[in-house]
Amino acid sequence: MLLGLGVVYDFPKYSIFQRGLIQVLNIKVEKAKELKQKPDFNNLGFGTDFTDHMFMMNYTEGQGWHDPRIVPYGPITLDPSAMVLHYAQEMFEGMKAYKTEDGRALLFRPEKNIQRTNVTNDRLCIPKINEEDMLQAIKALVSVEKDWIPTASGTSLYIRPFIFATDPFLGVRASATYLFMIILSPVGAYYKGGINPVKIWVETEYVRAVKGGVGYAKTGGNYAASIKAQMKAKERGYAQVLWLDGVERKYVEEVGTMNVFFKIDGEVITPALEGSILPGITRNSVIELLHSWGISVTERKLSIDEIYEAAEKGTLEEAYGTGTAAVISPIGQLNYNGKIITINDGKIGELSQRIYDTVTGIQTGAAEDSFNWTVEVE
Amino acid sequence: MLLGLGVVYDFPKYSIFQRGLIQVLNIKVEKAKELKQKPDFNNLGFGTDFTDHMFMMNYTEGQGWHDPRIVPYGPITLDPSAMVLHYAQEMFEGMKAYKTEDGRALLFRPEKNIQRTNVTNDRLCIPKINEEDMLQAIKALVSVEKDWIPTASGTSLYIRPFIFATDPFLGVRASATYLFMIILSPVGAYYKGGINPVKIWVETEYVRAVKGGVGYAKTGGNYAASIKAQMKAKERGYAQVLWLDGVERKYVEEVGTMNVFFKIDGEVITPALEGSILPGITRNSVIELLHSWGISVTERKLSIDEIYEAAEKGTLEEAYGTGTAAVISPIGQLNYNGKIITINDGKIGELSQRIYDTVTGIQTGAAEDSFNWTVEVE
Numbered sequence: 001m002l003l004g005l006g007v008v009y010d011f012p013k014y015s016i017f018q019r020g021l022i023q024v025l026n027i028k029v030e031k032a033k034e035l036k037q038k039p040d041f042n043n044l045g046f047g048t049d050f051t052d053h054m055f056m057m058n059y060t061e062g063q064g065w066h067d068p069r070i071v072p073y074g075p076i077t078l079d080p081s082a083m084v085l086h087y088a089q090e091m092f093e094g095m096k097a098y099k100t101e102d103g104r105a106l107l108f109r110p111e112k113n114i115q116r117t118n119v120t121n122d123r124l125c126i127p128k129i130n131e132e133d134m135l136q137a138i139k140a141l142v143s144v145e146k147d148w149i150p151t152a153s154g155t156s157l158y159i160r161p162f163i164f165a166t167d168p169f170l171g172v173r174a175s176a177t178y179l180f181m182i183i184l185s186p187v188g189a190y191y192k193g194g195i196n197p198v199k200i201w202v203e204t205e206y207v208r209a210v211k212g213g214v215g216y217a218k219t220g221g222n223y224a225a226s227i228k229a230q231m232k233a234k235e236r237g238y239a240q241v242l243w244l245d246g247v248e249r250k251y252v253e254e255v256g257t258m259n260v261f262f263k264i265d266g267e268v269i270t271p272a273l274e275g276s277i278l279p280g281i282t283r284n285s286v287i288e289l290l291h292s293w294g295i296s297v298t299e300r301k302l303s304i305d306e307i308y309e310a311a312e313k314g315t316l317e318e319a320y321g322t323g324t325a326a327v328i329s330p331i332g333q334l335n336y337n338g339k340i341i342t343i344n345d346g347k348i349g350e351l352s353q354r355i356y357d358t359v360t361g362i363q364t365g366a367a368e369d370s371f372n373w374t375v376e377v378e
Numbered sequence: 379m380l381l382g383l384g385v386v387y388d389f390p391k392y393s394i395f396q397r398g399l400i401q402v403l404n405i406k407v408e409k410a411k412e413l414k415q416k417p418d419f420n421n422l423g424f425g426t427d428f429t430d431h432m433f434m435m436n437y438t439e440g441q442g443w444h445d446p447r448i449v450p451y452g453p454i455t456l457d458p459s460a461m462v463l464h465y466a467q468e469m470f471e472g473m474k475a476y477k478t479e480d481g482r483a484l485l486f487r488p489e490k491n492i493q494r495t496n497v498t499n500d501r502l503c504i505p506k507i508n509e510e511d512m513l514q515a516i517k518a519l520v521s522v523e524k525d526w527i528p529t530a531s532g533t534s535l536y537i538r539p540f541i542f543a544t545d546p547f548l549g550v551r552a553s554a555t556y557l558f559m560i561i562l563s564p565v566g567a568y569y570k571g572g573i574n575p576v577k578i579w580v581e582t583e584y585v586r587a588v589k590g591g592v593g594y595a596k597t598g599g600n601y602a603a604s605i606k607a608q609m610k611a612k613e614r615g616y617a618q619v620l621w622l623d624g625v626e627r628k629y630v631e632e633v634g635t636m637n638v639f640f641k642i643d644g645e646v647i648t649p650a651l652e653g654s655i656l657p658g659i660t661r662n663s664v665i666e667l668l669h670s671w672g673i674s675v676t677e678r679k680l681s682i683d684e685i686y687e688a689a690e691k692g693t694l695e696e697a698y699g700t701g702t703a704a705v706i707s708p709i710g711q712l713n714y715n716g717k718i719i720t721i722n723d724g725k726i727g728e729l730s731q732r733i734y735d736t737v738t739g740i741q742t743g744a745a746e747d748s749f750n751w752t753v754e755v756e
C-alpha cells in the first residue's frame with residue numbers, strides 16, 4: 001500500500017528517485033584487520049564465498065534507521081526469541097555488480113531492487129528504507145569490495161541486501177526493531193560452456209502463492225514454501241517447477257525462482273502481475289527491450305492448456321525463464337501430468353539468445369546502454 | 379507426505395508413540411551459574427520473560443540430530459548468510475506446562491505438538507525429529523525449570539520448540555544443518571477478569587493460506603504474512619481477522635491464529651482440514667470433548683454467507699476461536715464488508731463456557747482427565 005495507491009504488485013510508479021528527496025547516510029567504516037584469501041575466481045560457485053566486509057544498519061521504533069556501518073564480515077548475535085527465528089518477518093533482495101573490460105564496476109537497475117524492497121517491506125510491515133540511503137549503502141560496500149568483483153565472462157559479484165525482525169518477543173505482531181544488512185558473494189558463470197535449455201516439471205500439487213498472499217513480495221517464507229516442490233521435480237530429473245496459479249490451477253505463474261515468457265505464433269506472452277507473481281527486474285527489462293525492438297509483449301493470463309495446444313499446432317516457438325541469476329534460462333521441455341512437450345527441439349531460441357546477449361552486454365558494459373540501466377560505482 | 383500416505387493435513391494416524399519405537403537422548407545439562415530474578419508472577423505478560431535455561435540440539439547431514447543439551451539461556455551466533463535469515467526455512471510449536479494445586483507439572487497432549495512438528499518439518503524439508511526424543515527434551519527442560527511455572531489461575535509456562543536452517547549459503551534449497559531449540563516463558567492469564575467476547579474483522583483482501591501451500595504447517599512464513607491483515611483489523615478497532623479461503627473467498631478458515639467454531643441451529647460446525655488450515659490441538663480436543671458429551675461436530679466447508687443468513691434467521695447461537703493461548707475465545711461481533719452482526723448478544727455462549735471450564739480444568743489437574751490428555755513431568 002505504497003503512497004496510498006492501493007496494493008502495488010508491480011514496481012511503484014513514483015519513488016524518491018523521481019521526487020529528488022535525497023538523504024545522505026553517514027556510513028562508519030571499520031576495515032577488516034586481515035583480508036581473506038580470495039577464492040579461485042575461475043572456479044566460483046554460487047553463494048558460498050563472502051567478501052571481507054558487510055553493511056549493517058539498525059532500526060528502532062521511534063528512532064528510525066540508524067547506525068549505518070561497514071564492518072568486517074562476521075557472525076551476528078541474536079536472542080533465541082528474536083522474532084525472525086519464529087515468525088519469519090524477513091525480506092531479501094538479489095542483484096549483481098559487474099566489472100567492465102576497462103575495470104569499472106556497474107550495477108544493473110539498482111533502483112528497481114530498492115523500490116521492490118519497500119514493496120516487500122510494506123507487505124511485511126517492515127519499516128521503509130530511504131531509497132537514496134539504500135543505494136548509497138550498496139555503492140559504498142561494493143566500492144570497498146571492488147577487488148572481489150570477478151572479471152571472467154558470466155561471473156559477477158552477487159549483492160544480497162536483507163532485513164529481519166530482532167525483537168526478543170514471542171507474540172505475533174510487527175517487530176519494533178530490525179537489522180538491515182548487505183553481504184556480497186563472488187559468483188561463477190550460470191552457464192559454463194553454452195546455454196543449455198532445461199527440463200521443467202509442471203507442478204499440480206504444490207502452489208507457490210495466491211492473490212491476497214505475499215507472492216509479489218520477496219519474503220523469506222515464499223522460498224521455504226517452495227523447496228518441497230523443487231525437490232520433487234529434481235527427484236524426477238527436472239531442473240525446476242513451473243508453478244500454476246493457486247485458484248484455478250491452470251494459469252502459469254513462474255518457473256522456479258524466475259519469471260516466465262512464452263512465444264506462441266509470434267506473440268510474446270508473460271503472466272500479468274496480479275499479486276501472486278514476483279515483479280522481476282529482468283522480466284521488466286526484457287519487456288522494455290522487446291518493445292524497443294518493435295516486438296510487443298502481452299501481459300495476460302496464460303493457461304497451461306493454451307501452451308500445450310500451441311505445441312500441438314506447432315506454434316509454440318520459444319519459452320524461457322528470466323531472473324538475475326541466469327538472465328535467460330530457456331525451457332527445452334515441459335512435463336504436465338506425464339505429457340511431455342519439447343520446445344524448439346530443446347535448443348535455445350533465436351529471440352532468447354538475442355535477449356541474453358543484449359542484456360548481459362549492457363550489464364557488463366560491452367554493449368551500449370541506451371536505456372540508462374547501469375549505474376557506476378566509483 | 380508422512381509414511382508415504384500422501385499429504386497429511388491433520389495429525390498423522392500412526393506415530394512412533396503407537397509403534398513403541400523408543401530412543402533415549404543423552405542430554406548434557408550445563409546449569410546457569412546465576413539464576414535470574416523471576417518476574418512478578420502476578421503480573422505476567424506473554425512471551426517477554428524467558429527462563430534460566432534452554433534446550434539445543436544440532437542436525438548435520440549424514441550425522442542426524444546430535445548433541446542434545448540444556449544450557450544457560452543466552453544469545454546464539456549465526457553467520458549472516460545463515461539460510462533461516464534469507465529463506466525462512468524455520469518452524470515452531472507452541473504448548474504449555476501447567477501447575478496443579480498439589481504442585482505437579484502437567485503437559486497437555488504434547489504428543490500432538492510433536493507429531494505436528496514432523497508434519498511441518500516434512501512440508502519444509504526439515505529432517506524429522508524422533509518423537510520420543512522431542513518429548514524427552516521438553517520434559518527435561520520443564521523439569522529443570524519447574525520453579526518457573528506460575529500457579530495463579532490462568533497462568534502457565536509457555537513452551538516454544540523451534541527449528542531453523544543454519545547453512546551459510548545463499549542458494550534456495552533445503553539446508554544441510556539445523557538447530558532445534560526449546561525456550562520457556564512464564565505467561566499470564568489470557569483473560570484477566572472474565573472472558574470477553576471479541577470483535578472480529580472478516581478479511582476480504584488478504585489471504586492466510588491456500589491449498590497446495592503451507593497453511594496446514596506451523597511455518598514462520600505463515601505468521602509474517604498475516605501481520606498486515608492483523609494490523610488492518612486493529613486499526614479499525616477489531617481484535618483479529620476472520621480469514622476466508624484463498625480460492626473462492628467465501629469459506630471461513632481460521633480466526634487470527636486460532637481455529638474457529640460456529641454453532642448454528644444446534645449444529646456445531648468447524649472448517650474441515652483441507653490443506654490451508656492449521657490442525658489445532660485445541661480444535662481436536664474440543665471436537666473429542668463435544669463427541670463425549672453427545673454433541674456432534676460437523677467438519678465441513680462453511681461460507682460466510684451461511685453464517686450471516688443464520689444470524690438473520692436468529693439461528694447463529696455461538697462462535698469462538700480455539701487455540702493454546704486462550705483455549706476458547708468467543709466471538710461477539712463480526713464485520714463483513716461493513717455489515718455487522720452480533721452473536722449471542724456479545725456474551726460468551728453456554729457451550730463455549732462449558733468447553734473452556736472443562737479443558738482448563740483438565741489442563742490444570744482440577745477436573746478428571748478421562749481422556750488421558752495430560753502428561754506429568756517428574
Ligand SMILES: Cc1ncc(COP(=O)(O)O)c(C=O)c1O
Nearest residue numbers: 257258259278280281282323324
Ligand atoms: C520468485 C522469483 N521470481 C522471479 C525472480 C526474478 O526476479 P529478478 O529478475 O528481479 O531477479 C526471482 C529472483 O530474483 C524470484 O525469486
Ligand SMILES: Cc1ncc(COP(=O)(O)O)c(C=O)c1O
Nearest residue numbers: 635636637656658659660701702
Ligand atoms: C494459525 C493457527 N491456527 C490455529 C492455532 C491453534 O492451534 P493449537 O490449538 O494447537 O494451539 C494456532 C496456534 O497455535 C495457529 O497459529
